[in-house]
Amino acid sequence: MPARWSVDQVLALAPDAASAAAARKVAAAVVWMGAGCVSGLVWGRYVGSGTLRYETVVEPGVPAYGCSCPSRKFPCKHALGLLLLWSSGDVPDADEPADYAVAWQQARAERAAATAARPRGERDEEAAARRAARRRERVTVGLAELELWLCDQVRSGLSGVSGTYWHAEPAAARMVDAQAPGVAATLRRLSAVPASGEGWPQRLLAGYARVHLLARAHTQLDTLPPDLAATVRNYVGYSVSREAVLAEPAVRDQWLVVSVRDIADAAIPARRTYLRGDKTGRWALVLAFDPQGQFGGDLDAAFEAGTALDAELHYYPGRPPLRVAVGARHGEPVAGPPPQPRRRLSELFDEWATVLALDPWLPEWPTVLCGVPVPCEPRWRFADETGASVPLQTGGIDPWILAAVSGGAPVTAAGEWSADGFRPSTVWHRETAVPL
């Protein structure tokens, strides 16, 4: 039987907020009859109003759900409610599964066997190569046009767009047509810079210069080192299939979840989870996307800071290697130890310079620091043992929780480092991870 999950882990599986709320309502022992769990199965008979009865079975390890209710939500509130009940320890251990649980498991096994037996369509590699070549051609033409546009901006002067927040929109739209969505997204962000207050010309010019650098790098794709070429392709917006990444060699380790951050204001809400390998000491980033921002049912979005998972991760191509696809998981997440922090900011600066040299476009890099949060005007700072300090980015977090846990003494905090400062997501209170 896998270890019982936490309430948050269960609710992370809910397809939407309404389901999560409904699940909480049916997670009371009184509405379940004959609930039990054994050998990886949890089951129970839901007793609703009147004669309403549903048989619910869940296999948390997969996870897989079965319920005789007519709900089109998946998983339904009964499955979630049953899991909540199980997570709170209110589902008793049984000697053997109920009949309907056994029946469900058999049916599932048969379906799985049938799916596996189906022959996979042969991939037409030649056609794929033709498509890729066509795409490369379109991007190349598009980026060449963009270079002309960038030069025009510099020639005619940035002051012309002062105070506007959409000037790069037409160029961004053109990049969408040219199948360079990464460049399009960057340009959309840059559109807002002229309205971002003092110092905007330098920020905008630096942004243009990075796009220019990317466009120049793209013209030399074939001569760049393969990992750098992959990074360039990634920023331009060529996608890499998950299957291809999973075919890469795996890195197996005890991965500690150090930071989970939701980016709600992105075009597509994303959840960034940073893991650190216990043996390898490597960083890994798991990205999950959900247009609704609910992240229900996605195991890649169900990580909890402070837990550790024995798993095989496959790195996406690029340098420095960071983003991963999660392959085989060995066992359930367990409580992990606090990560080893950097005690001096100078070590972080060295690492940052190293990774920027590998990837000059890199917006942020994960880090674990030991230091003291200092609430000062106008912005908070984070000071290390030598008294050196960096700005603390407090957007989207409650820095007072950090201060409360610290109590003016050094704490271990994990998050993202960028040229603007340290943005923590997790702080350790002794052995316990506290999300900010």
Next chain:
Amino acid sequence: MTTYDELVAAATVGIAQRPLSVTRLPQPAGEHSTVFDADPAMCLLDAVALLDAAQRAGRLFATPIPRPAPAPSDGVPELPPLASLIVADLLRTGPAELLADLLSAAAHAGFRAPPALLPTLLSAAATNSALRDGVAATLGERGRWLAAHQPEWLRVVDSGVVPVADDAWETGRFAERRSWLAQLRRRDPDAARGLLAEGWMRETGEDRAELITVLADRLSAADESFLEAALDDRMAEVRRRAARLLQLLPGSAYQARARVRAAEVLHRERRGVRRRLVVTLPDELDESARRDGLHVRPHTPRTGVKTWLLMQIVAAAPLELWTEILGAAPRDIVALPIADGFAPDVHAAWRRAAVRQRNAEWARALLDMSEHGPSDAELAAVLPHTERQARVVALLQRSAEAVRLPAEVQSCPPPWAPQLAEAVLAYLERELRGGRSVPTGALLATVARALPTDHAAPLCRLAEEAPLTTGWLRALRRTADIIELRRRFHEELQ
């Protein structure tokens, strides 16, 4: 040498207008100047790309700053994990009263709140006074340290014991000064009053009104002359609060004046064997009465002027006055008929006096008498805990006044005696079996908050009995869930 600033300036104006030839770049970007494009615009972008990378990688942030003084260490243990989770959940969802109970229980059991919850607890307590005492009691050293960072948090601490600096009275913020004075008052009542009197006229009217309430603690005859003088204060609120304190000071000149006025308006009349009280109202208030805080004009327009006068005069007098001049026990006095339909007004005045003077005997007499009248939780609060509960048990057993019951039950804060728990369960059972509608949410919230956890089983049985068609099932289950939550919380504190 071309600097970053020059490049930005040229690009801002436009190199069509302000041509710029990039020569050398500062190190380390300068090492790569061989890669520059021939086109001036492209060349500018190349140069900026190099300088941008160099600046981002090499920018120094390491400004040394003074670190804040760390929080003192705290030997009090933190709440266990499950109890902390329950507190975090209740902070999100309420009810605040339940949370306040659990926090007080936690403090009583010798625990403090975990640091991660402190900001939320402090903010919640700053806006919800029901949480204030419970939060203040569980702050611990860390919480008090944290509260010092924000004025509204500091006010929460103020209701507990706030460590204030020695010179807080001269230099502190108002909350700190008040707290400092309250602590001095506890140690040395005379010194506190002396200090207050010394700078009295330099304080603003609002501060005077706040500071004078510090004297309620350890009130004694020594305070009388100061309070008498405050009756002539410029600020109406200061005068009102001074009068309130003087009313509570036995043997004060104020009490003597109040006695004379009260004895004049209400006296006994005997006609054969029948006795009754008669009201004689003054036509107007003299200067001394006005100085003592009596007003001609009622606060609420609906109260008649005569009723208003009568109530003020009677309520301002010590209740002992009536037992003395009428020679009877409170129980007999409240039973006397009162002429001209003034009974409700006189009784209301006595109720007010009983609450202010915390007089249990009078409260009991008035509650017994008004058994069929509106419930009076304030008055009931004057009675000892057990007695208040016993009264509600009796009421529940008679079950006659279904309208009053919720309010009566709600006037009993936890912990409940077993008798009260059983009586409430029996009442719920009667209501359920009798097919009545679901009790009010407020009543069930009180049950959820106060029913002893070992009485949860009968409640669950009752829930099983509830028909699905009414709201009973949900209401009882939710109540049982909360009781279960409390049980777990208390188990964690063991």
